[in-house]
Amino acid sequence: MSDAKVTLDDAQGVDTAKTLAADVLGRAATPTFRDELIDAGLLIPMGVDGLYGRSEVFESVVEGINNLVTRRGADQKAEVMRFPPAMNRTDFEDSEYLKSFPNLAGTIHSFCGGDREHHRLLKCLDEGEDWMENQKPTRAVLTPAACYPCYPVVAKRGPLPEEGRTIDVFSYCFRHEPSLDPARMQMFRMREYVRMGTPEQIVEFRAMWIERGKALIETLQLPHWIDLANDPFFGRGGKIVADSQRAQELKFELLIPIESEEKPTACLSFNYHMDHFGELWKFHTADGAVAHTGCVGFGMERTTLAMFRHHGLDVTQWPAGVREALWGQQ
């Protein structure tokens, strides 16, 4: 902080002072989109960056988009599975998520002491000291992506039928990336259709959902484009993996500008995992080959935020066609 000397006798100094004051208030000098959402009561701050309560109106948009996805995917005859926002730690370890994104995962820990340790815990709390020493890892971790719990479940059923399988999942997910960008929450909901089968089945599924995803976002009258993408792999080795993912065209995203035009937000993603999950959980197609998998993911909060960004904070003023797509005849 020694470089951040504030001098109030020039314009830059005033700006710096403004910024510092705004920081104190937890707000930028000019209201950000986040501020607007909070002021409108759509998001409720919870004192941790990336954790928010949602208002009834916000939820009605989430629900409207979710129902629209259901209607557009009805012909998929997907098996609906609804998992809680936590999964088996062993399955999570097997998933190799920790190889790629150790920094984003959330493990769940619980107090495992007796009366004596409890007294110490309360004393630490009272004195503002660290009370975590008796928190031990449980057998559960937070779900990092809605589809993760479904692979081991499907694998246990034996070989896939001829036509493969399509699973419909939806859950809260956790990623430890505290941010002031409302489109980067630590807890958010993801709806997915997951496809399991032969490489041809997955590639066809993904191509179809890229078209359907675009059509869905067009119905919602949002600006968007599709781009090749990579996941944010961790560490020095991460760049190599990311480059390889791009070279193989394994991930596409549907981008919508929310916080800025230059850095648009991935609201939908279209992923081809090749045989990664099939190998890990040993599941096979009808003819005995290792199954390939892919998925289309809908970021529910991100798409909802894009709606508020582009159609305004007052849903009663949204275009009639958008309102009808979300909530039917009114």
Place this chain on the structure above:
Amino acid sequence: MSDAKVTLDDAQGVDTAKTLAADVLGRAATPTFRDELIDAGLLIPMGVDGLYGRSEVFESVVEGINNLVTRRGADQKAEVMRFPPAMNRTDFEDSEYLKSFPNLAGTIHSFCGGDREHHRLLKCLDEGEDWMENQKPTRAVLTPAACYPCYPVVAKRGPLPEEGRTIDVFSYCFRHEPSLDPARMQMFRMREYVRMGTPEQIVEFRAMWIERGKALIETLQLPHWIDLANDPFFGRGGKIVADSQRAQELKFELLIPIESEEKPTACLSFNYHMDHFGELWKFHTADGAVAHTGCVGFGMERTTLAMFRHHGLDVTQWPAGVREALWGQQ
């Protein structure tokens, strides 16, 4: 284990062997209700006691009950707040939950190392060793009850209006109590109406919801009764607190037999917190007194399980009146 010697040459030995075999399969010798739910595909085991996926049918019952609660509570003009399944650790510490139920809470931890620590983590994983040393507590903890995040939010708004406030919350909650009883999940959903105001307002609200709760469960045609109750306070001191809670009649439960008649399951609870939360988060009524609070909680999974227990696993065979209450005219 030295006492658990198995001798196969007498009836007891055979029984023991059967039980051991059943343990290996994770099932009792006679199918339990849990087994039946899993065999029917309603619950999907996730390899951790108390964590389950839910089928489409299971979810349709949850949704039906939730909508019924909404209709019965429409006149409350409650403010809808939907929080994610995690909350601010500081608020959680302030709540004194750790004083009463340290063993049930779940804290969220994340990897905070760099490349070197990441290599060690992966090595530990490969070798089946503990990889948790670089998992550090985040600023978030899992929500222990749906209403917890709403008190600090409401407190920040200043004194309550004359008529008090009623908040409508719904979220996944976590409690670390691994169990084979499907009615004791580690992650489950709770819907609540939370009342904040004068003691008279809370007492009236609670009495009304005890009647409404009974009427709602009668509509669902489930056997039930109301009983005085206490929370499972931790440790040696816990019994004293529990006795005091009972003596003051602060908690009532609506019980439904699920696993057994002798140990019925609390599906709804009706709570008067007195000025506990008002004191902790410093919020006041219009005339400046510390606010009192209370809530009615609906255990969504428990009530759903009670439906399957009493009406059977095939929802198409449920009584017409029950089906109509859940899903309207069909």
